[in-house]
Amino acid sequence: xxTYVIGDIHGGLRGLKQVFERMSxxxxxxxxxxxxxVDGWSESAQTLSFLINFSETYTCVFIRGNHDEILxxxxxxxxxxxxxxxxxxxSSRISYxxxxxxxxxxxxxxxxxxxxxxxxxxxxxxxxxxFTNLHGPENEYYPNMVYWDRTLWEMVCALDKTIDKNNDLYxxxxxxxxxxxxxxTPVTRIGYSKPTHFANVWNVDTGAAFKGAVSVLDVDTKHxxxxxxxxxxxxxxxxxx
Numbered sequence: 498x499x500t501y502v503i504g505d506i507h508g509g510l511r512g513l514k515q516v517f518e519r520m521s522x523x524x525x526x527x528x529x530x531x532x533x534x535v536d537g538w539s540e541s542a543q544t545l546s547f548l549i550n551f552s553e554t555y556t557c558v559f560i561r562g563n564h565d566e567i568l569x570x571x572x573x574x575x576x577x578x579x580x581x582x583x584x585x586x587x588s589s590r591i592s593y594x595x596x597x598x599x600x601x602x603x604x605x606x607x608x609x610x611x612x613x614x615x616x617x618x619x620x621x622x623x624x625x626x627x628f629t630n631l632h633g634p635e636n637e638y639y640p641n642m643v644y645w646d647r648t649l650w651e652m653v654c655a656l657d658k659t660i661d662k663n664n665d666l667y668x669x670x671x672x673x674x675x676x677x678x679x680x681x682t683p684v685t686r687i688g689y690s691k692p693t694h695f696a697n698v699w700n701v702d703t704g705a706a707f708k709g710a711v712s713v714l715d716v717d718t719k720h721x722x723x724x725x726x727x728x729x730x731x732x733x734x735x736x737x738x
Contacts, residue, residue, distance in 0.1 A: 498525045498526060498527060499523070499526045499527070499715060499717070500526070500527045500528075500529065500617070500715070500716045500717065501520075501526065501527070501528050501529065501713050501714065501715055501716070502529045502530075502531055502623060502678050502699075502701055502713070502714050502716055503528060503529070503530045503531060503701070503711070503712070503713050504531055504680050504692065504701035504702045504703055504705065504711060504712040504713075504714075505531065505532065505533040505562065505680045505681070505683075505701075505702040505703075505705055505706065505711075506530075506533065506534050506535075506544055506705055506711055507533055507534075507535065507536055507537030507538060507541075507564070507585060507705050507706035507727075507736070507737065508534075508535050508536060508537045508538040508539060508540050508541035508544055508585070508588060508589065508592070508706075509537060509538040509540070509544075509705045509706070509711055509724075509727035509730065509731070509736075510538075510540040510543050510544045510547055511538075511540070511724075511727070511730040511731065512705055512710060512711035512724035512725070512727040512730055513544065513547070513711050513724070514547070515711075515724040515725060515730070516710070516711050516712070516713050516722050516723060516724040517713075519722050519724075520713065520722050522555070524554065524555065525556070526555060526556070527555075527556045527557075527558070528551075528555055528556065528557045528558070529557075529558040529560070529615060529617075529623050529678070529716075530548065530557065530558065530559050530560060531560050531562070531623065531624075531625055531678065531679065531680040531701055531702070532559075532560040532561055532562025532563075532564075532565055532611070532625035532644060532680055532681075533562035533563070533564045533565060533625065533680060533681070533702075533706075534548060534562065534564075534565055535564050535565060535568045535585070535589045536564040536567075536568065536581070536584065536585030536586055536588065536589050536706070536737070537585045537588060537705070537706035537736045537737045538588065538706075538727060538731050538734055538736050539588055539591070539592060539731065539734055540592060541568070541588060541589035541592045541593075542589070542592035542593045542596055542600075542604065543592065545604045545607055545608075546600070546604075548607070549603065549604075549607055558612060558615050558623065559607070559610075559611050559612065560611065560612055560613070560614065560615060560623055560624060560625050560644075561608075561611035561612060561613055561625060561643075561644050562625040562626075562644050562680065562681065563625065563626065563641075563644045563645050563681070564581075564585065564586075565608055565611060565644075566608075566641070566644060567581045567586065568586070568589055568608065569605065569608040569609070571586070571589075571590065572593070572601055572604060572605050572608070573605050573608075577590070584737065585706065585736075585737045588734075613634065613640060613643045613644065614628075614634045614635075614643055616674070619675060619676075620674055620675045621674060621675055621676045621677070621678065621716065622634070622673075622674040622676070622677045622678065623677075623678045623679075624643045624644070624677075624678075624679060625643065625644040625679065625680055625681050626642070626643060626644050626645055626646045626647065626649070626650075626679060626680070626681040626682075627642070627643070627646035627647065627648060627649025627650060627679060627681070628642060628643055628646060628649060628670065629642055629646060629648060629649075629670075630670070631669050631670050632673075633670070633673050644681070645681075646681075647681065647682055649670070649677070649679065649698065650679060650681070650682050650698065650700060652668060653668075653671070653695040653696045653698045654687065654695055656668070656695060656696055658695075662697075667696070668696075671696055671697055671698065674697070675697065676697050676698075676699060676716070677697060677698045677699070678698075678699045678701060678714075678716065679698060679699070679700055679701070679702075680700065680701055680702035681702055682700065682702060683702045683703065683704035683706070683707065683709060684700050684702060684703055684704070685703065685704035685707065685708065685709045686704075689703075690703060690704075690709060690710070691703060691712065691721050691723065692712050692714045692721055699714065699716075701714050703723065705724075705727045706727075706736055706737040707728070707736060707737055707738050708726055708728055708738065709726060709727070710723040710724045710725065710726055710727060711723065711724040711727060712724075
């Protein structure tokens, strides 16, 4: 069994389908989606429908992203957060205009059952953003930090590359897990186009919402598959640019 982690999609369903077409998927493979399935390109609702159908064939773990939580509040409670609408939410709102009440209910159920984090059998942590508690994400004082926090990524980006786990200066929260996989903050912001790691933290958000690709990483071999830059697959749209 192979385990794959999939970076932020942001409604770029064409990118997700394309990268899967470039892989050899097998029924016993496991797919861990790191969150932010929506908000950006025009197929947010369609992306959730695809994921629901995909999980009927493959073993999937779906992590909750901050954009997914805000979409849930819109679908469940009608909350039209103005900031959300300005940062990709409007495209998600429009994508649901042709969906039936039953389809929307199925998506609400999907969003309600997303996981805040996942720890696999090899002590690898998967979550959307990060965590601040020195005893791990399950002890976070504010549970929604796991899909909003940026300090974990900022910390490892600034960490002296000569400091390893045996050094007292190595951050304690990193020592809890063999590896940590996140999204949330595009690596394109620091000049990378593929999943990137510092210390034991891998960031698989390669900026699909903007000018980057949808990326898939084999967590054992670290082999990467990518779609074309998603904006090229939606030539008449702006995404979150």
